[in-house]
Amino acid sequence: MSDQQKTPSADQLKVGIAGLGTVGTGVIKIISQQADILRQRTGRDIVIKGVSARDPKKLRDVDLSAFEWFGDPMRLAREADIDIYVELMGGADGIALASVEGALKRGVDVVTANKALMAAHGTRLAQVAEENNAVLAYEAAIAGGIPIVKALREGLAGNGIDRIYGILNGTCNYILTTMEKTGRPFKDVLADAQDQGYAEADPSFDIGGIDAAHKLSVLAALAFGRAVDFDAVYVEGIERIGAEDIAYASEFGYRIKLIGAAKRTAHGIEQRVHPCLVPLDTPIASVDDVYNAVVVEGDAVGQATFEGRGAGEGPTASAVTADIADIARGLRLPTFSIPAAELAPAQASPMEHHEGAYYLRLNVLDKPGVMAAITIILAEAQVSIASIIQRGRSTEEAVPIVILTHETREAVMMAALDKIRAHEAVMEEPHVIRIETF
Ligand SMILES: NC(=O)c1ccc[n+]([C@@H]2O[C@H](COP(=O)([O-])OP(=O)(O)OC[C@H]3O[C@@H](n4cnc5c(N)ncnc54)[C@H](OP(=O)(O)O)[C@@H]3O)[C@@H](O)[C@H]2O)c1
Incomplete structure (x- = not known):
């Protein structure tokens, strides 16, 4: 560690970043390019102290020379002199879970973009955060650049929410939009999406609806003040949608979208992700390509629609940076809006209803x-x-x-x-x- 790194300063917020892929490098770019704006807005210097990834020799399009390299993210999370541990590696378990838990247990705040982690362990991690007086922030995990966590937790705090739904996966929306524009079959459009970087080499989580279900389960916990219940989400992907379905839907006055929807019903909370015919004249029908949208129905506000880019370097890093900025300003809110101990499991309404x-x-x-x-x-x-x-x-x-x-x-x-x-x-x-x- 350099002398400068060792010098404590009240005006500095010290950050460690684990994961230097699409999102991690994006965050480093924003923190360095927007340093002045961030200082003005938060009153503090956001300083990256340490970084971690698998391959120290990999060429990355950011300069890492000023940061201490940690070969093991666990060491960054548990031992480094940092205020915030930023987890951008991915995966529901393994090193992502262990390192996030390690950081929270020593009272270090955590920012993550990891929806799989939040869907699988969000409730328990919220408890660990609270017990250790740490913040667990995850804006980037849901709908990329759209500040929907902030909207639900702060802007809509005065509303009871009965329904929340949206287009939560940009890859599926891109595929469905392209199938509609070109009339080409699902498999061809998926292959193109992979070539253009809109779909992963293994696209099963995206096209099978799992990624959207991860996000929906976290949104539902936040909206309804309940424990995250990923297993209760009914999930169907877009694999069986044919170009002919899209054409017929259009004849009837609909478009086909992969929708994630959660609502309170007489039988409990219904959570489902599946392709839907949505009427052409609803706002969500015109959300195209990689864009995401989330619609919240609050008892005071009525319907509020949020739209923006759901993934990619810039939008996701924008959300990660916003969480870091909130912590820099001293904003310390419960993970799911209410104290973690009050996050009771909800009765799940089965799909038959x-x-x-x-x-x-x-x-x-x-x-x-x-x-x-x-x-x-x-x-x-x-x-x-x-x-x-x-x-x-x-x-x-x-x-x-x-x-x-x-x-x-x-x-x-x-x-x-x-x-x-x-x-x-x-x-x-x-x-x-x-x-x-x-
Ligand atoms: N990409 C998006 O648009 C997007 C949008 C929303 C949320 N997210 C979430 O953001 C997170 C990161 O996504 P990404 O797209 O940036 O992934 P990525 O490009 O695949 O980058 C992953 C990074 O994690 C590092 N890593 C993986 N396993 C590691 C280990 N065991 N030890 C140390 N480092 C490890 C990798 O190191 P190497 O580089 O050395 O291989 C790489 O730098 C994921 O949770 C993802 O779901 C991504």
Whole structure:
């Protein structure tokens, strides 16, 4: 350590950063490029003291020469002379969890962008933070650059919140938007997204809805003052959405979006992430490409919509820096708005109780009586049909039937689908997409 590094100063906020990838290098750039603004706004010098990553020889597009290198993030978290430990490595467990816990246990504040960690261990880490009088901040973990944690915890503090929903994964939104613009199939667009860096080499967390579910479970905890309950989130990804579904949805006046939604119901808290048909005239329908949006329904404010870039170096580093700036100013708020000891587990409302309308696309043999048989199955289940499209004529190949239903219960719809699936003329697994009204 240099003499300057050892000199304590009340005006300095000493930061250690573990993880020097997309987000970590972005944070270093903002802290150095905006040093004057940050000093004016917080009254303190934000000084990076130590950094850690796996490979000390890797070429990174920031100058690390002024910072002490820690080969082991645990040492940075537990031993370095720092006020804030910034965890930007990722992963729900392992070194991310151990080092965050290590820092909190010695009373060092933590800033993280790690939604997997917060979804898996958020409630317990909030308790550890509180017991050690430390702050656990995670703005960057949800919807990247959109300051939604700050909005919920501070700006909307006077509201009871009954529903929160949004587009929480930029990769899925980019893929769905591009499929719509180009008419190309899911697999091709995913491959392009990977080439352009919008999707990870292993995209399963994004396209399977897991990433959005991580964020939703943390948002729900914050909005409803409950323990994080990731396991209660119903999750479906966008893998089965076809270009034809997007085209049919458009004919009916909808767009397809991967939506994460949480609300209070008579049965408990419903949390779900799945593709939805959203009406074209709702604000969320026009959120395109890598953009995210979060809509909060508060009893005093009504509907408040937040939109912005959900990922990438700049937006994510912007959120990390905002958390650092809050700590520099002395803002010390409970992780999930209320004391950690009061974060009780919530009753989870199972998906069978979900109520909504449905889009069905069936590939059926074009034989007399098939359409009638399907409509009878739906009628017997008390599912009423809002619209039907039937296209094509072919004696050998299957033809599509597309049906929009009126509102019904998920359990009723799934029972009807079992009968439809079993019908001899239904040639492939039905495509089912829920319709969301806001
Ligand atoms: N990228 C985004 O747009 C975005 C948006 C929101 C949230 N996040 C979250 O931010 C976090 C970081 O994401 P990222 O995109 O910046 O990841 P990344 O580019 O893959 O960088 C990860 C960094 O962590 C370091 N690292 C990994 N394991 C380590 C270990 N065991 N010991 C020391 N260092 C280790 C890596 O070191 P090497 O460089 O030496 O390999 C690398 O510098 C994740 O939690 C992610 O979910 C990212």
